[in-house]
Amino acid sequence: MTAEVRLIGEAIVRREDPALLTGRGRYVDDVAPEGALHAFVVRSPLAHARILSVDVTEAREAPGVVAVYTAADLAELGVGPLPGAEGLPPGSLNPQFPVLASGKVLWAGQPVVLVVAETSEQAADAAELVMVDYDELPVVIGPLDAAADGAPVLHDGADSNIAVRKRITTGDAAAAFESAAYRVGQRMVSQRIAPVALEPRGVLASVAADGRLDVRLPTQRPHGSRAWLAKILGMPPAQIHVAAGDVGGGFGAKGAMYPDQVAVIAAARALGRPVKWIEERSESFLATSHGRDQVADLEVAVDDGGRITAMRGTVHASFGAYFTPNAPGSLLGRLGPMLPQGYQIGHFDVELTGVFANTTPIGPYRGAGRPEGAYFCERLVDLVALETGIDPAEVRRRNFVPAAQF
Template sequence: MSQSVYGARVRRKEDPRLVTGHGQYTDDVQLPGLLYAAMLRSPHAHARILSIDARDAEAMPGVVKVYTGSQLKGLVAPIPTAWIPPESDLKMVEHPVLAYDRVRYAGDGVAMVVAESRALAEDALDAIRVDYEALPAVYDQVRAMATDAPQLHGDAPGNVALHWTVGTDTDEVFRAADVVVSQTIRQQRLIPNPMEPRSAAALYNGATGELTLWATSQNPHIHRVLVSGVLGIPEHRLRIVSTDVGGGFGSKIACYPDEVLVAYAARDLGVPVKWTETRSEHFTATSHGRDHVDEVQLAGTRDGKVLAVRVKAYANMGAYLSTAGPGVPTILFGLIVNGAYDIAHASAEVYGVFTNTTPVDAYRGAGRPEATFLIERIMDRYAAAIQMDPVEVRRRNLIRREQFPYANPFGLSYDSGDYHQALDKALAMLDYPAIRREQEALRRQGKYIGIGFSTYVEMCGLGPSQVAGAVGFQGGLWESAMVRVHPGGKVSVFTGASPHGQGEETTFAQIVAEKLGLPLEDIEVVHGDTNRIAMGWGTYGSRTTAVGGGALALAADRVVAKAKTIAAHMLEIPEEAVQFEEGRFHPEGSRDRSVSFQEVTLQAYLAWNLPAGVEPGLEASAFYDPTNFTYPFGTHIAVVSVDAETGETRLMRYIAVDDCGPTINPMIVEGQIHGGIAQGVGQALYEGAVYDDDAQLVTGSFLDYAMPKARFFPRIELDHTVTPSPHNPLGVKGVGETGTIASTPAVVNAVMDALAPLGVDDLAMPFTPARVWEAIQAAEGRKGGQS
């Protein structure tokens, strides 16, 4: 028997098809008679639609039909929101699939052309005449709350979409505290940009009434629920397929108008229809992330003990409420603003605000990066205020090992950890005293390097369904798994999670290989098809391995239990006396007689001689609902150099020590951390959506929106600690988002550390060379003025 594959760096089962060009992405779908759709999108950020004339477009050769909002009103229900935080006074405004009287952001859908080719459909867009009456627009959430701001929705006065508060009363602590530090922080809007654009293809079978919708989805079953509701197609006649999905990062959670329209047209015309967004469309018509203005305050003692933290957040929701949008700046943000620190008093107050911008939803980390950024930045400012080393301040406030399970001020129960151990390990990798000496020496030469820390924790592994209900998520958050052993002993695994790059076809096969004692190549993992998988909630929130893997472990255990019963019968010994190891069943303490897993499987299917009461076949399902979230944690350290002449920041070293519990495939875990770090660094240094005063997106392509490139990074230095979570069968904590959550503040703290001797103490992300240079100049001007 070969060595265990569980915990090993085995190559991915996904890769052979993906490195040979044989993936099955949505835009790869080809069907006989396929028509192509293109969307006409509003060029105005805010306007009344006076009239739409599509006659010329419909008369063009190859054009089959043009759909407008007024035609579909009443036939297609509005796009729903699936997260309604309790006691938030959420305004459920109408989000039509195509605007019929008013457009509310540049990119809002106005009409859909269906034609015989992609090019003909796009040609016809130019022939649709829309008369708009432009209205004043607002892109900034704070300005949108002003009394004279343009109003987006009649039923949301002041553009307030939601107002939500959580936590303990902190006023008394702040009044009495010796030290109070405050900062207003803008966490800029980001554009998710998975490399695969969104796409949808639909095929309607008029005879059976079944509609198949291929869609770029992180959660096909959630799409089935939502599309079913919007189009009135019953769930047993609606099949969503998302075989290979080219990244999501949150942007493929939401149900968008586009896939609904494609499905509608396929049913209406009786011909298959496909649509794929261009990258330009992605920039304006796919959900964005972050976009907070946060007023954060920390109260502490002079000797480094944090007493309270509070935040008032203004979250930009965009023009409509996206599927999970309202939950991101509330539940996923407010409940963890104390971070990894033992802080007795904390509170958060959140305004979600409508603006004339693309709707905002989850983006890798979703709420937790925003919370982590605030606490990690304000910890550094606190350290500066009391003239203490930022490491020492963290050390004095990190939750101690003996405090777990730790109840945070918002009622969360952090599962397990040794936060100090991760910090110490990272500091040893860095050689902290040496780099501080080097920094001092370089400063004397007029060269500036900075060291930044982020001792983060996050909550993920979403999550107990009871909690999902309590926080207003309109779904469950359990996961399903089915393990089907075929008569010949090969195994199909069906998971309700929907990986799209995270490699669970491999890690889930590793789980089953370990449980059943089978080689990895005998196990196939099936995901992303609602007709093959009973139900599931998808892949986001670093939940797939913790929750989907938990379900799978339980299902595999059930298979083994049944096989054991049959094996005992075959071996003619009591079941308690059967031992299962390395793929064989034998009497405890003796290997003279044994039966293989394959022999037992065959008998289960032949059913010639099964024990009394045992049904034929060998498969088992599990629906697993976790008892708590999981809480991965760690320490990230960035070392940067800043060129004071040019303002350019260079990342010199990046160290990450993460604890995501036991790892099933360390190679895949490291890949998740690398990618997460790059995205977080992107926010700190490069990325940012910019709107002009007419609420037009200025950064509307890869030419204007700076995506991280390979040459921006040094080798990433990784290590880990292992603290299992007691809350799921595998003890795993999730690792998809940690890198993004941890890295932005680490890099920002490093740059601010480098700039401190130059007198720069506040700067907004991203830290582009121009912005850093201007800040240095401004600080020098202030110094000049003082002297």
């Protein structure tokens, strides 16, 4: 008979630690195939502008340069846009997310041109020779400003920057507020933050002898990355192999497939040689998805016994210039439904509004909506304690969901 293996209450030895602690981990930049080329991404210095012209003539003639790609070049290779967001409500905006910008740039850091050269230094030097002529446009940054009437509209063909709107209701919040002994509320801001992993993003792509596309990514979603690449490149998923290897931190930001990574993979496929790109640290603050950036205007109704009877209000969330695949879920699938936290709140009426703004796209970050929901709700509970004079712990005890209702 097989001996019983106990896991609960036992100290389990982690398998991954010895290699990482002794310096034997292998990250994307540790893999160096013979003949690998190096890429550099030319990014927009402006948050909102029309692209009048792109001149890469001098860059293509620079020492060591093998290829320079613009949006038009990728289109000729059959490279499509990124797939946008998953699981949006009907009627939402879901604009195409270009691999390289053409026509307009919508945030400072958006990829415009990819330079591929024999060395990373040669690629960076040639990138300085790329000439892009911009016509600067008005910029909108914060969630409330982006949602306001008359705000500069980012995406052509849209009437506003409001990308998604969802109202969550139960019971009769209006009646509960009408009869409340106390009403407390506040504007709360969950500020935009940038994840800073020890290993920045990167990619190494090559074409195997059998024609299969081999991609090395520091990713949290290798299967999702393969599915997105198949759609973007028009390839069968079976012809794409994505390996994650060791990943030096992700925090949610390494879940999505990024436009700069797609451009590098497309270049490797076109050139038939391995191409590597490693994000620079300062570059990551512009290019890697940020987190949160939400403004909540919420209030609760309280009876004379300190019990919270209702919550209502709005939450505005910026998603940056474009949707990353699962970013809307942070607002719609987690923050909104989890606003009541562990409390018995019988009446609820909250509108969730997601907007586009001229900032780095937002992605999931460290809990993906759950920490924001906890912050907003627990702050309101503290306000109830201040207003009623009841100890904050006692307010929580009185409102906690009874054991029989779990």
